[in-house]
Amino acid sequence: xxxxxxxxxxxxxxxxxxxxxxxxxxxxxxxxxxxxxxxxxxxxxxxxxxxxxxxxxxxxxxxxxxxxxxxxxxxxxxxxxxxxxxxxxxxxxxxxxxxxxxxxxxxxxxxxxxxxxxxxxxxxxxxxxxxxxxxxxxxxxxxxxxxxxxxxxxxxxxxxxxxxxxxxxxxxxxxxxxxxxxxxxxxxxxxxxxxxxxxxxxxxxxxxxxxxxxxxxxxxxxxxxxxxxxxxxxxxxxxxxxxxxxxxxxxxxxxxxxxxxxxxxxxxxxxxxxxxxxxxxxxxxxxxxxxxxxxxxxxxxxxxxxxxxxxxxxxxxxxxxxxxxxxxxxxxxxxxxxxxxxxxxxxxxxxxxxxxxxxxxxxxxxxxxxxxxxxxxxxxxxxxxxxxxxxxxxxxxxxxxxxxxxxxxxxx
Numbered sequence: 001x002x003x004x005x006x007x008x009x010x011x012x013x014x015x016x017x018x019x020x021x022x023x024x025x026x027x028x029x030x031x032x033x034x035x036x037x038x039x040x041x042x043x044x045x046x047x048x049x050x051x052x053x054x055x056x057x058x059x060x061x062x063x064x065x066x067x068x069x070x071x072x073x074x075x076x077x078x079x080x081x082x083x084x085x086x087x088x089x090x091x092x093x094x095x096x097x098x099x100x101x102x103x104x105x106x107x108x109x110x111x112x113x114x115x116x117x118x119x120x121x122x123x124x125x126x127x128x129x130x131x132x133x134x135x136x137x138x139x140x141x142x143x144x145x146x147x148x149x150x151x152x153x154x155x156x157x158x159x160x161x162x163x164x165x166x167x168x169x170x171x172x173x174x175x176x177x178x179x180x181x182x183x184x185x186x187x188x189x190x191x192x193x194x195x196x197x198x199x200x201x202x203x204x205x206x207x208x209x210x211x212x213x214x215x216x217x218x219x220x221x222x223x224x225x226x227x228x229x230x231x232x233x234x235x236x237x238x239x240x241x242x243x244x245x246x247x248x249x250x251x252x253x254x255x256x257x258x259x260x261x262x263x264x265x266x267x268x269x270x271x272x273x274x275x276x277x278x279x280x281x282x283x284x285x286x287x288x289x290x291x292x293x294x295x296x297x298x299x300x301x302x303x304x305x306x307x308x309x310x311x312x313x314x315x316x317x318x319x320x321x322x323x324x325x326x327x328x329x330x331x332x333x334x335x336x337x338x339x340x341x342x343x344x345x346x347x348x349x350x351x352x353x354x355x356x357x358x359x360x361x362x363x364x365x366x367x368x369x370x371x372x373x374x375x376x377x378x379x380x381x382x383x384x385x386x387x388x389x390x391x392x393x394x395x396x397x398x399x400x401x402x403x404x405x406x407x408x409x410x411x412x
Contacts, residue, residue, distance in 0.1 A: 249405075277343075
């Protein structure tokens with residue numbers, strides 16, 4: 001169902017004893033408003049007109065047999081998403097009661113003087129700062145962010161979804177935040193993903209009844225894959241107060257998620273750096289002892305293979321060369337059938353584990369929805385097992401190193 005910008009997806013299963021609902025307000029990443037949205041993900045679960053404090057919300061969730069509610073900010077491709085996640089016992093709580101509770105939290109926040117409750121505004125501001133600083137203090141995550149910011153400086157994907165300190169200090173006041181909140185209720189695409197022993201019609205009827213948001217004028221968002229021509233490699237070296245260098249190498253493949261060679265690309269990445277049996281782990285870390293850790297993964301919405309490693313500054317250039325050699329070997333097909341077998345087994349295991357967790361299953365189907373693909377996990381496993389060596393080579397025909405980022409210690 002897609003009605004007035006509200007998309008509902010129900011994953012009907014009796015595997016779990018709970019029902020989990022993800023209510024997702026989705027907008028295009030926008031540098032002007034990204035910090036506003038990060039703050040909203042904090043403030044809306046602090047209190048509302050009916051449940052005025054976190055304690056009141058906790059009391060209500062306990063009355064609903066320990067229902068759990070959580071809010072967060074997500075980044076998927078060029079989308080920034082405010083997520084409200086609620087999980088409850090399917091045989092203990094009435095579905096309509098849960099939806100009414102969500103409605104109170106999302107649509108009826110506690111306000112004063114044409115803004116949010118001032119105390120909550122200040123708390124949300126501080127929590128957003130704490131989140132940003134926490135990510136900055138995690139140098140591994142910071143290096144990833146800096147690499148993507150550099151690589152995608154002219155793309156929405158380069159915007160940080162957790163927000164920016166300078167916005168909190170200079171641009172946002174309470175009334176502006178509240179006005180932005182009212183605007184996004186009208187203009188966001190709303191995605192509701194549900195997993196559990198529940199029927200689609202039941203969810204649709206309850207949502208239609210209670211989430212009839214007035215004056216909706218949403219703008220349909222299109223997740224379009226942007227093909228990038230090969231450019232001169234961008235190398236950035238920055239100093240930071242660390243002892244272990246952080247190396248990030250981002251390769252563009254120009255393979256979108258709905259391309260026939262995307263699954264072979266996943267297998268290629270698994271061979272390259274997907275785990276302890278990968279070429280990078282065995283050759284760069286174990287054989288050459290050039291790094292403390294090394295792995296690679298695929299940014300699904302951008303077709304980027306991203307390699308990250310902890311490196312001693314003295315081994316920086318040598319590590320880059322060996323990583324490049326391993327990438328070249330995969331491009332040329334210098335890997336064995338045993339490499340493919342191990343990669344397929346590891347990749348299939350990862351996908352089989354998804355269905356053991358309701359939130360991971362929601363994330364899988366939501367990511368696929370945004371990437372314009374419909375593929376149940378059993379089907380992706382079949383396709384993984386069908387991948388050939390030629391498919392893998394084909395998926396890497398247009399790969400090139402776009403950005404190499406290295407964070408090193410001040411003293412070096």
